[in-house]
Amino acid sequence: xxxxxxxxxxxxxxxxxxxxxxxxxxxxxxxxxxxxxxxxxxxxxxxxxxxxxxxxxxxxxxxxxxxxxxxxxxxxxxxxxxxxxxxxxxxxxxxxxxxxxxxxxxxxxxxxxxxxxxxxxxxxxxxxxxxxxxxxxxxxxxxxxxxxxxxxxxxxxxxxxxxxxxxxxxxxxxxxxxxxxxxxxxxxxxxxxxxxxxxxxxxxxxxxxxxxxxxxxxxxxxxxxxxxxxxxxxxxxxxxxxxxxxxxxxxxxxxxxxxxxxxxxxxxxxxxxxxxxxxxxxxxxxxxxxxxxxxxxxxxxxxxxxxxxxxxxxxxxxxxxxxxxxxxxxxxxxxxxxxxxxxxxxxxxxxxxxxxxxxxxxxxxxxxxxxxxxxxxxxxxxxxxxxxxxxxxxxxxxxxxxxxxxxxxxxxxxxxxxxxxxxxxxxxxxxxxxxxxxxxxxxxxxxxxxxxxxxxxxxxxxxxxxxxxxxxxxxxxxxxxxxxxxxxxxxxxxxxxxxxxxxxxxxxxxxxxxxxxxxxxxxxxxxxxxxxxxxxxxxxxxxxxxxxxxxxxxxxxxxxxxxxxxxxxxxxxxxxxxxxxxxxxxxxxxxxxxxxxxxxxxxxxxxxxxxxxxxxxxxxxxxxxxxxxxxxxxxxxxxxxxxxxxxxxxxxxxxxxxxxxxxxxxxxxxxxxxxxxxxxxxxxxxxxxxxxxxxxxxxxxxxxxxxxxxxxxxxxxxxxxxxxxxxxxxxxxxxxxxxxxxxxxxxxxxxxxxxxxxxxxxxxxxxxxxxxxxxxxxxxxxxxxxxxxxxxxxxxxxxxxxxxxxxxxxxxxxxxxxxxxxxxxxxxxxxxxxxxxxxxxxxxxxxxxxxxxxxxxxxxxxxxxxxxxxxxxxxxx
Amino acid sequence: xxxxxxxxxxxxxxxxxxxxxxxxxxxxxxxxxxxxxxxxxxxxxxxxxxxxxxxxxxxxxxxxxxxxxxxxxxxxxxxxxxxxxxxxxxxxxxxxxxxxxxxxxxxxxxx
Numbered sequence: 001x002x003x004x005x006x007x008x009x010x011x012x013x014x015x016x017x018x019x020x021x022x023x024x025x026x027x028x029x030x031x032x033x034x035x036x037x038x039x040x041x042x043x044x045x046x047x048x049x050x051x052x053x054x055x056x057x058x059x060x061x062x063x064x065x066x067x068x069x070x071x072x073x074x075x076x077x078x079x080x081x082x083x084x085x086x087x088x089x090x091x092x093x094x095x096x097x098x099x100x101x102x103x104x105x106x107x108x109x110x111x112x113x114x115x116x117x118x119x120x121x122x123x124x125x126x127x128x129x130x131x132x133x134x135x136x137x138x139x140x141x142x143x144x145x146x147x148x149x150x151x152x153x154x155x156x157x158x159x160x161x162x163x164x165x166x167x168x169x170x171x172x173x174x175x176x177x178x179x180x181x182x183x184x185x186x187x188x189x190x191x192x193x194x195x196x197x198x199x200x201x202x203x204x205x206x207x208x209x210x211x212x213x214x215x216x217x218x219x220x221x222x223x224x225x226x227x228x229x230x231x232x233x234x235x236x237x238x239x240x241x242x243x244x245x246x247x248x249x250x251x252x253x254x255x256x257x258x259x260x261x262x263x264x265x266x267x268x269x270x271x272x273x274x275x276x277x278x279x280x281x282x283x284x285x286x287x288x289x290x291x292x293x294x295x296x297x298x299x300x301x302x303x304x305x306x307x308x309x310x311x312x313x314x315x316x317x318x319x320x321x322x323x324x325x326x327x328x329x330x331x332x333x334x335x336x337x338x339x340x341x342x343x344x345x346x347x348x349x350x351x352x353x354x355x356x357x358x359x360x361x362x363x364x365x366x367x368x369x370x371x372x373x374x375x376x377x378x379x380x381x382x383x384x385x386x387x388x389x390x391x392x393x394x395x396x397x398x399x400x401x402x403x404x405x406x407x408x409x410x411x412x413x414x415x416x417x418x419x420x421x422x423x424x425x426x427x428x429x430x431x432x433x434x435x436x437x438x439x440x441x442x443x444x445x446x447x448x449x450x451x452x453x454x455x456x457x458x459x460x461x462x463x464x465x466x467x468x469x470x471x472x473x474x475x476x477x478x479x480x481x482x483x484x485x486x487x488x489x490x491x492x493x494x495x496x497x498x499x500x501x502x503x504x505x506x507x508x509x510x511x512x513x514x515x516x517x518x519x520x521x522x523x524x525x526x527x528x529x530x531x532x533x534x535x536x537x538x539x540x541x542x543x544x545x546x547x548x549x550x551x552x553x554x555x556x557x558x559x560x561x562x563x564x565x566x567x568x569x570x571x572x573x574x575x576x577x578x579x580x581x582x583x584x585x586x587x588x589x590x591x592x593x594x595x596x597x598x599x600x601x602x603x604x605x606x607x608x609x610x611x612x613x614x615x616x617x618x619x620x621x622x623x624x625x626x627x628x629x630x631x632x633x634x635x636x637x638x639x640x641x642x643x644x645x646x647x648x649x650x651x652x653x654x655x656x657x658x659x660x661x662x663x664x665x666x667x668x669x670x671x672x673x674x675x676x677x678x679x680x681x682x683x684x685x686x687x688x689x690x691x692x693x694x695x696x697x698x699x700x701x702x703x704x705x706x707x708x709x710x711x712x713x714x715x716x717x718x719x720x721x722x723x724x725x726x727x728x729x730x731x732x733x734x735x736x737x738x739x740x741x742x743x744x745x746x747x748x749x750x751x752x753x754x755x756x757x758x759x760x761x762x763x764x765x766x767x768x769x770x771x772x773x774x775x776x777x778x779x780x781x782x783x784x785x786x787x788x789x790x791x792x793x794x795x796x797x798x799x800x801x802x803x804x805x806x807x808x809x810x811x812x813x814x815x816x817x818x819x820x821x822x823x824x825x826x827x828x829x830x831x832x833x834x835x836x837x838x839x840x841x842x843x844x845x846x847x848x849x850x851x852x853x854x855x856x857x858x859x860x861x862x863x864x865x866x867x868x869x870x871x872x873x874x875x876x877x
Numbered sequence: 878x879x880x881x882x883x884x885x886x887x888x889x890x891x892x893x894x895x896x897x898x899x900x901x902x903x904x905x906x907x908x909x910x911x912x913x914x915x916x917x918x919x920x921x922x923x924x925x926x927x928x929x930x931x932x933x934x935x936x937x938x939x940x941x942x943x944x945x946x947x948x949x950x951x952x953x954x955x956x957x958x959x960x961x962x963x964x965x966x967x968x969x970x971x972x973x974x975x976x977x978x979x980x981x982x983x984x985x986x987x988x
Contacts, residue, residue, distance in 0.1 A: 012934070012935060012937065016935070026943075026953065029951070029953075030904060030927070030952075030953045031927070033903065033904070033905065033950065033951075033952050033953070034904050034905045034908075034923065034927075036950070037905040038905070059923070060923050060924075061922065061923060061924040062924070065924065066923065066924050066927050066928070069924070069927070069928035070927050070928050070931040072928065073928040073929070073931040073932035073935060074931050074932075074934075074935045
């Protein structure tokens with residue numbers, strides 16, 4: 001009822017508001033009609049025409065008065081006043097295009113930046129998980145004796161059988177298989193599953209059927225579901241694909257169904273297929289899965305975790321040889337997925353917030369300066385009966401109009417901002433490409449614009465209205481309270497300068513961090529080398545792997561211009577390594593060292609030469625002769641930490657897990673010591689040992705090829721070499737070592753670029769603020785300047801006055817900004833490398849840049865001040 | 878101000894709603910009808926009639942549209958809205974309760 005009545009009333013009110021002339025003319029004709037009828041009635045009663053009209057008018061009463069009362073009856077109250085305020089604001093803003101431009105541009109930057117960030121947050125953090133009821137999806141992270149370790153299918157099935165809080169549980173790993181066709185090998189990303197993955201994803205095939213329980217356990221012939229993406233892209237969304245057989249890397253897969261577009265996490269696969277029996281029945285010691293569980297509805301984290309603790313303890317007791325020390329922990333899938341984005345958020349959101357703050361400060365400063373100039377007008381309004389509330393409302397409306405204009409411009413900028421942000425953010429952010437300006441983003445922008453408009457407008461509105469009421473119509477009010485106004489404007493500029501200085505210093509420090517990171521010695525020579533990664537199916541026999549590795553290295557070495565070729569399991573700076581415990585036969589380890597693990601790397605003999613890693617002692621690795629000793633090479637960090645004071649070469653080392661009742665360990669002889677190679681750009685090298693790839697099993701390999709030839713030519717030649725050995729062999733990727741180094745510094749680069757970008761924007765905003773305020777002020781004081789000039793002051797003195805004032809205010813900001821940076825340095829320290837958070841040169845450069853900007857911003861107003869025409873200025877008196 | 882001093886405050890609205898409830902009428906006709914039906918006892922000056930009509934219109938209780946009269950003149954005709962009908966019903970009920978109460982009090986005095 002209430003709503004319905006409003007639905008009816010609103011159009012009427014809007015009509016009254018916006019069709020005022022129409023309503024007026026209607027009122028007039030209604031009155032005229034009444035008079036006419038009255039006169040007609042009078043005529044009929046026998047009056048003369050003239051008398052009839054005169055009587056009618058008499059009977060009716062004052063037309064104007066009645067009309068006025070009708071208008072009153074239609075009064076809309078606040079709505080009408082608001083509309084009047086808005087029209088008045090727009091009228092008065094149109095007279096000050098400079099002010100509007102400066103204010104709108106600075107607000108547009110602030111609101112645009114924040115809207116862009118909000119779009120990304122909205123897409124990545126709030127809508128990243130396409131799966132239904134994703135809040136019930138939890139990963140099980142396993143640990144053994146407090147160390148991270150992976151799970152395996154037997155344990156997965158144990159969880160499934162024992163956990164009552166879980167509705168379904170499954171795990172996946174990714175595999176790249178090749179489909180051989182007329183055009184050589186084509187890559188197929190296959191997601192191998194154990195358990196009822198469709199139940200976990202809460203997805204039903206849109207075509208065909210789900211896996212049967214026997215298929216889920218890998219007990220039947222290989223079957224597969226196509227993802228929606230692969231179905232449309234590779235098979236033209238052809239329904240007849242059901243029942244076809246796809247042969248990938250020698251294994252035939254029967255296609256039994258197609259998944260819906262939203263299903264599948266991770267979303268990188270073309271095909272979803274159960275793990276083969278060999279992978280499903282692995283030893284319980286294996287660890288290569290992270291189980292994903294869908295909880296039953298209404299399960300609490302405490303409940304689920306308590307049960308998982310019990311089950312883990314049961315499993316540890318039931319399988320002491322493999323599961324001893326097992327503990328497992330639920331963690332929300334959504335949180336894990338968005339973690340990389342969340343980790344970037346504090347820096348991003350902090351900077352965006354600061355930018356918005358700067359824009360608000362700008363607006364407040366500009367509004368104050370403008371309000372001062374409009375004091376006379378305000379006084380006139382007071383004299384005509386406007387109350388203080390009415391004045392405040394008028395000025396607030398004005399600032400809100402500007403804020404909303406800034407919001408509109410900001411939303412136009414936001415799209416460009418999103419593009420910049422996406423380029424800067426890590427590439428694999430889920431759903432990031434879905435970030436765009438949508439209604440949610442627009443509402444967010446409008447809300448922050450309104451908050452900004454009120455926050456920035458309220459103080460100037462209060463101040464101006466107070467002055468207007470106390471000062472009245474006194475002439476000369478423009479000069480009398482100058483000292484106080486000076487203070488108020490000063491605060492704004494000082495705050496702005498301080499904020500942008502802090503951003504500048506932060507950007508400078510992060511930029512130096514990046515510089516140090518990208519120029520520091522890494523332990524290898526990244527120039528003139530490419531890396532070729534090749535993955536094999538997990539069940540590839542050792543013999544085939546070893547032969548292939550040897551053939552590839554030999555072929556690569558034969559490429560013209562190539563000086564060295566070698567391989568390693570995982571390239572430095574790209575993360576990951578095998579981390580076994582170790583023991584030394586002849587050197588006792590400290591108690592701590594016995595529980596520590598080292599990085600173990602599988603390489604070929606030519607690896608050190610190909611990477612340009614220098615040999616410090618002894619010899620590198622060589623092809624192992626029949627029944628020759630197993631050889632290893634350790635890095636300098638290993639020697640420093642564990643073999644201090646011993647001769648490293650010739651020591652015997654074992655990488656076996658020391659266990660009770662175990663056989664005599666396999667010993668490796670240390671053949672040499674190589675220089676440290678950084679595994680992470682910002683961390684010193686950990687202790688490492690290199691062994692020959694044939695002494696271990698690892699089906700991922702990265703070949704390093706060093707040569708003087710052009711990187712692209714080498715890549716083409718390498719591809720051709722692999723094709724010659726096996727035309728069906730896929731190459732995972734090829735990049736230069738320099739690319740790897742570049743990628744390793746992606747996060748610090750992102751941080752410094754972002755902060756640098758924002759510092760630039762902030763500097764620009766601060767400059768606009770300084771310029772805006774000084775310009776307004778020069779205008780306000782032009783009478784004073786005119787008098788001074790008329791009395792003999794030199795133009796350069798007057799200009800210097802304005803310039804000095806800009807610099808003076810900037811200095812105030814610099815003092816606060818430096819103090820603020822010092823206070824915040826603690827928080828920045830964690831992001832820095834090779835530079836202290838109080839680095840003096842950075843501070844000096846930032847201060848110099850800021851001073852230059854302040855001087856540049858003051859220049860135009862100063863010039864205008866020096867060119868005030870005394871005659872024109874004095875005419876206003 | 879031309880307040881209808883002889884009318885209980887708020888009663889004018891009830892009368893107007895009731896009159897336009899019967900058929901759509903223009904202002905002049907409403908004033909004539911008012912005079913007619915109340916036998917000239919309830920005299921509402923034109924000065925208070927129109928503001929009252931406009932207020933009712935703005936409140937969504939009656940709506941107005943321009944129609945042509947039998948004399949081929951365009952005039953603003955007022956008619957009752959759904960909302961107005963509801964208000965009329967409740968006001969009528971109120972009025973009946975009030976007048977019953979008053980008349981019983983008055984009768985009490987006579988007895």
